Amino acid sequence: MRTRGPGEAALLLLDVASMLRSESIDYAVIGAMAASVHGLVRASVDADAILFISAAELGVLEKKFKSTDLQTELRRGDPDDPIAALLELTDGYGNRVDLLVGLRGLEREALSRTIDVPFVGEVLRVIGREDFIAMKVFAGGPQDIIDAASAIAASGGCLDLPLLRRLATRFGRTTLRALDNLLAPPPAG
Amino acid sequence: MDSKLARQAKDALLAANQRLSPEQRLNAFLAHSRLMVALFEAGKRLRADARRTDL
Numbered sequence: 001m002r003t004r005g006p007g008e009a010a011l012l013l014l015d016v017a018s019m020l021r022s023e024s025i026d027y028a029v030i031g032a033m034a035a036s037v038h039g040l041v042r043a044s045v046d047a048d049a050i051l052f053i054s055a056a057e058l059g060v061l062e063k064k065f066k067s068t069d070l071q072t073e074l075r076r077g078d079p080d081d082p083i084a085a086l087l088e089l090t091d092g093y094g095n096r097v098d099l100l101v102g103l104r105g106l107e108r109e110a111l112s113r114t115i116d117v118p119f120v121g122e123v124l125r126v127i128g129r130e131d132f133i134a135m136k137v138f139a140g141g142p143q144d145i146i147d148a149a150s151a152i153a154a155s156g157g158c159l160d161l162p163l164l165r166r167l168a169t170r171f172g173r174t175t176l177r178a179l180d181n182l183l184a185p186p187p188a189g
Numbered sequence: 190m191d192s193k194l195a196r197q198a199k200d201a202l203l204a205a206n207q208r209l210s211p212e213q214r215l216n217a218f219l220a221h222s223r224l225m226v227a228l229f230e231a232g233k234r235l236r237a238d239a240r241r242t243d244l
Contacts, residue, residue: 005223006226006230007219007224007225007227008222008223010215010218010219013221032218033215033218036215036217036218037211037215039205039217041209042218043218043221043222043224043225043226044218044220044222045222045226055207070210086198105201115211117211117212118217119198119212120216120219124215126211147243150203154203154207156207186191
């Protein structure tokens, strides 16, 4: 284990990513860590990653993590929940990693758009910028919208807009409308 | 509310972030998270001490 104290969810994610690699499970880092890569650096008590496996396979994965020092809690979403299941992994310092599966609207091809980011001697796969923005707009909370707006601003106009709009459309019309509002230039004055 | 000062501060923060590589950003995330948790824990200890003093 790499963690030595609280506030080190990013290091816990490295251990989790090693386990995922050994199980040949693809992942993409999302949440505050991805926000720090694509927009503004911010703090968080947890680290998040999305997996492209079924909720049942996540249950099998939980059993493997149970054999480590980590506490595990598997939660399943209701049928209409945009997230099928979530596996919460916590170490003895309270650092937490959330593994999400079955995010409605997110396509598997997102894996081909991840970026590899070196971190503490390892490499993490971070969700691509357009996928990140579309997901955050879909999530729609105040911090999510700030993260999406920061990623748009930090892109310096280098966004793949057709891709971004296509990805947002997959999350629904409300998401596309919210994205268009974010992309609209601020009123003059 | 639109504040020119707030917008300038945010632009400066974004510019500072853009000078960092993705690896540096993840390292900054780790450092920032450690500090925030330390600050939060210090506040909890302070509040607990204050409650004991009140007794």
